[in-house]
Amino acid sequence: MAVTIKDVAKRAQVAPSTVSRVIADHPKITQETKEKVRKVMQELGYHPNLLARKLVTQSSQTIGIIRKTSSKRSLSDPFFPVALQGMSDLLHEKKYSVLMTCGESDEEIYHEVVNMVQGKSVDGMIMLYSQDNDPVLQLLLEQDFPFVMIGRPTDHIDKVMYVDNDNVKAARDITDYLIRAGHEYIAYVGGDPRFEVHKDREQGYKQALKLADIQSELLFRKEISRDSARETVAEILEMNPRPTAIVTTDELMGMSLLSALYERGIRVPDEMAITTFMDSMLSELSSPPMTTVDIHAFQLGFEAAKTLVDLLEKPDMMKRNILVPTSIVVRESCRKNKTNGAMI
Amino acid sequence: MAVTIKDVAKRAQVAPSTVSRVIADHPKITQETKEKVRKVMQELGYHPNLLARKLVTQSSQTIGIIRKTSSKRSLSDPFFPVALQGMSDLLHEKKYSVLMTCGESDEEIYHEVVNMVQGKSVDGMIMLYSQDNDPVLQLLLEQDFPFVMIGRPTDHIDKVMYVDNDNVKAARDITDYLIRAGHEYIAYVGGDPRFEVHKDREQGYKQALKLADIQSELLFRKEISRDSARETVAEILEMNPRPTAIVTTDELMGMSLLSALYERGIRVPDEMAITTFMDSMLSELSSPPMTTVDIHAFQLGFEAAKTLVDLLEKPDMMKRNILVPTSIVVRESCRKNKTNGAMI
DNA sequence: ATAAGAAAGTATATCGTTTTCAAAAGAAAA
DNA sequence: TTTTCTTTTGAAAACGATATACTTTCTTAT
Known part of the structure; x- marks a missing residue:
């Protein structure tokens, strides 16, 4: 002993x-x-013995991280590790430990969260996603449990603290960037709009078109996979008039589209421009390197953790939400403006 | 209350x-x-209340994950998230929770491990690296604490259970693959040989050369960064005779070299073949897509977790080490064999 | 010299479980 | 009816710390 x-x-x-x-x-x-x-x-x-201490002080100095991991996707999702690093950095500095959910299905995740929350294993939680009608969110609110969300909540927006990009603006900006580069027919390929982030980006895309008086909304909502990328590219190429640019909101999707374009012999950016979101190594190293919206995933994680720790230290703090600015990283997957030869 | x-x-x-x-x-x-x-x-x-239960039962149903995170690198390291997913999958199934280190420096990590181990916060640990003369390893052995290492330990190899690839063989195989494709001057670019994995791969490369009666060992040991990749490429291109192939043992390094080659206008694979290790999305999507050694990171994580759980359930189990086979994923970064036109 | 007050340390209750051992209750046997 | 043996439940002691409230000791002021 x-x-x-x-x-x-x-x-x-x-x-x-x-x-x-x-x-x-x-x-x-x-x-x-x-x-x-x-x-x-x-x-x-x-x-x-930290367990004993935790029991008597009623505080675990641990925070839980809830993530959705459809095994398929999460294996190569560039967002998670970067955001995790951001959270880790702050949490480590503040002497908190990190406990993670491992479940895949919604029920499993829900169960793990119940355990963490009710079992008093964590002092607070960070949710790495925002989803329609989420029982986990429901639970945390019911229990009045401290948490911060990365992404804008769909429901109860006035009750939850969140850290997010201004996704509407980000999508508007990148679409606008393409428009100013001379594109008119711009396809949008985004993810499941049950997730708030996709809804927002879709909206930003639409706004940009509207502001530029472009009528043709070319929306595609697709699963991320090699095959669906091929299909989507096929559909896009058959459109009349044929789009000259694609806005994607997911880096993996963007990469898949890029290789599907390559397979079809479409030259990027000459015949088709393409942009994506997130800005990981993937975008940097693809060929051509991708013009992307950098969502500053590290900072998203960092700020979320910071907000949560603040909240734990002063439970009656004023609610605050944080918007992390996005920036466009110009690389080579979009053509320079043909009309006036200026680089945009 | x-x-x-x-x-x-x-x-x-x-x-x-x-x-x-x-x-x-x-x-x-x-x-x-x-x-x-x-x-x-x-x-x-x-x-x-799980804390109370843990205290009285003296078991936390939690396992700790120790990883080295030089923030710089870990942001885009493709290995970690995949291995984590492998561990998570098993641990979740076995109803264990996952606690992670967040520290960056060796001292911070050491401290966190002490806390987890002595503070009784975890029942066992998985080390995600193997390093020369590591105080963390020392501690775990001294405390006779259950743990499994991913990677082959440098010291005390008879006392630690580990899960690893046969890195010597893997490097030998890929080098051999290049040799059989007609290459003779093959540069090797690997990482810090304080880490066992790099030592092994270096050795595998040397073995392959020896077996093929090739004298010229062209060893480069480099930090992973854009700049060092440029330097290395410059050095390689200046050699006489000039190598026609590069074996790298790190996917990020490989990618950096690839873009450095691209910058110099060297055509891959025609003028220079290149291979790498790990096989993530990065290799799949690079251009040209990379021929790599798939180390099956998911399985490494999974088996490590499995071994640890087995150990926890039967503390007197026979020591066992697991070798996860590697496989070569042929893509386009290596030329077909010129001498006989056959595809290898 | 005595009272009051500060300083340093101790005794004890508590946190929320599990678990050992004893007790009660019920059933079966004499 | 009494005794014995099961079967089910309860009382109390852990687990290893923290924190409250109290005691003792030492200053300082009156």
Whole structure:
């Protein structure tokens, strides 16, 4: 059996409570006794049992991360590791630990969250997605449990703190960028609009078109996969008039489309421009390198963690939401403006 | 304050111990009382406090994951998320939770591990790297703490269970593949040989050359970065005779080299063949798509977790190490054999 | 010299479970 | 009816810390 606070106390000839105070570096303990106790702790190789501490202090110094992992996708999703790194960085600095959900199905995830929340295993949670009508969100709200969402919530928007990009603006900007580069027929390929992020980006795309007085909304909502990319490319190429640019809102989707275009012998950017979201290594190293919207995933994670920690430290803090600005990273998957030769 | 087992007991007019037994579905409790108690648990919305349970049972049903995260690199490291998914899948199935280190420096990581281990926060650990003279490894061995390593340990190899590829063979195979494709001057660009994995791959490369009676070992050991890739490419191109192929052991490094080659106008695979390790989306989508060694990262993670769980369930199990086979994924970054025109 | 007040340390209750051992209740045997 | 043996439940002691409230000791002021 491991050495406990009592063993230390006995050996140092003080009470357990004194040892506890020494650990906490309580001011009411003499330097002298502190040193005596510390010496004994050293000798015995004592280390406090965190479980016991957590139980009595009713706080775990741990935060839970809820993520959706459709195994298929998450294996190559560039967003998660970067956001995780952002959260980790802050949480580590603030001395929090990180506990993660592993479940795949909605029910499994829900169960894990119940366990973490009700089982008192975590002090707060970060949700890495925002979804329509989500029982997990429901639960957290019901329990009045501290959490921060990455992404804008669909429901109860006035009750949840979130960190997000301005996805409407981001999509508007990148679409506008294409329009100003001379494109008129611009296809939009986005994901499942049950996720708020996709809804927003779709809207941004539409706004940009409207502002430029372009009528033709060319919307595609697709699963991410090699095959669906081929189909989509086929559909796009058959349109009349044929689009000259594609806006995608998902990096993997963008990459798949790019290779589907390549397979069809379509030159990018000459015959077809294409842009995507996220800006990971993937975009940087593709050929041609992709012009993307950098959503600053690291910062999203970092700010979410920061907000959560703030909330835990002052539970009555004013609700605040954070918008992380996006920026367009210009690479070579879009042509320069043909009409005036200027680089945009 | 949350509802506890005592509240349930009182309301159901039984003793707390009975409630505890109902939770555990103990056979010695009548169906009748079970139902009565369960009903009350429902009514009160009771959920057991896992911290308390962990404290008394001395087991956390949680495993810790130790990873090295030089922020720079880990942001785009394709290995980690895939291996994590593999571990998650198994751990979730076995009802374990996942706690992760967040630290960057060796000292921070060491500290976190001490906390997890001595603080009794985890039942076992998985180390995601193997490094020379590692204090973390030292600690785990000293404490006789259950853990599994992904990668072959440098020291104490007879005392640690590990899951790994046969990296010597893998590197030998891919080098051999290039040799059989007609290459003779093959450069090797690998990582820091303080990490066992790089040592092994270096050795595999050398073995292949020796077996083919090729004298010229062209070794480069480089940090992974855009700039060092440019330098390395410059050095390689200046050699006389100039190598016609490059073996890299790191996907990011491989990608960087590929774009450095592109910048220099060197055509791949015609003027220079290149291969890499890991096989993520990056290799699939690069252009040309990369011929790589698939190390089956998912399986590495999965097997590591499986081994650890087995160990926890039967602490006296026979030590076993697992080698996950690698396979070569042929794509387009290597030329077909010129000498006989056959595809290899 | 005595009272009051501060300083340093201790005793004890508590956190919410599980588990061991004993007790009660019911059934079977004498 | 009494005794014995099961079967089911309960009381109390852990688990290893923290925190509250109290005691003792030492200053300082009166």
